[in-house]
Amino acid sequence: MTELSVRPVTEGTSVADFAGELYTEAFDRRMQVPLKSLFKVSALHKADFMAVFDDDIFIGFYYVYLHGDSAFLYYLAVTESMRCRGYGTEILDLIKDTYCPERRIVLCTEAPLVDDKLVSSRYRRLGFYSRNGFIDTLYKFESVGIQYEVLYWGSNWEPENIQEILRSFRRSCGYRR
Template structure:
């Protein structure tokens, strides 16, 4: 698997389509605004390929204390084939043992995509992340829509999945 750094100028339509289908609309920053942030902030925007087949992308916000996963998506038809694990391993190697933090939709909230949420949570827990319980049952509001958040973090200095 290869990775290619992306900018707003070279982010292709496949990345945009995955972004718009992989994340609930209320969790999406409008694409134009997201691309502006990619240009203005120190965001690590990376696309992943198997030869020339687009696999997925990540947007990570590197901070001094931790690396914050903004977005991590694999094409739906390629999920459960080990690509997410490979991408995660590349990120662990790239950030050399620094902590990662991410937020995700609650697995206790009544919703239409509960099974998807549970699979996502299971993926992260299998790969060494842990539930911090720091923000469970808190509310986050984005564009006047509220949702529960679930925070997971991992210190990779003691665990390297798949190695």
């Protein structure tokens, strides 16, 4: 592996096509914010929508919403053919280098529920974030019928603040509530 590089994901570009295709494949429809809204918030410099490349090979993308002293990792996806090669960890390291120590990194991930057919993949995802230094706040909440857990990396953080970050993001996207 070489050093990863990032490029902004801008509407109407080939990079946006790569990221958009991965976005629709990687995330449950209930979790997807319209791409137009993601582009809008990024264009307002309230978020970073970044594609990640190894040389010229598209690896994945991340979307970080900036709110006060927090960088909320809204989306992180690696292309299926590039998974299990250490790229997820490299991308998290890149994100940490970009936003810390000025901001802490906060994220939500689906909580593994006993009756969920995806329970093993959700435990793997939690383990991935834990191995990369993220701390489980033990704070859970539900949105669009999905149970989430809140994790963070960096300075101490009150998990109840996640609701304010999510409200702020929705307002930036143009939603009223």
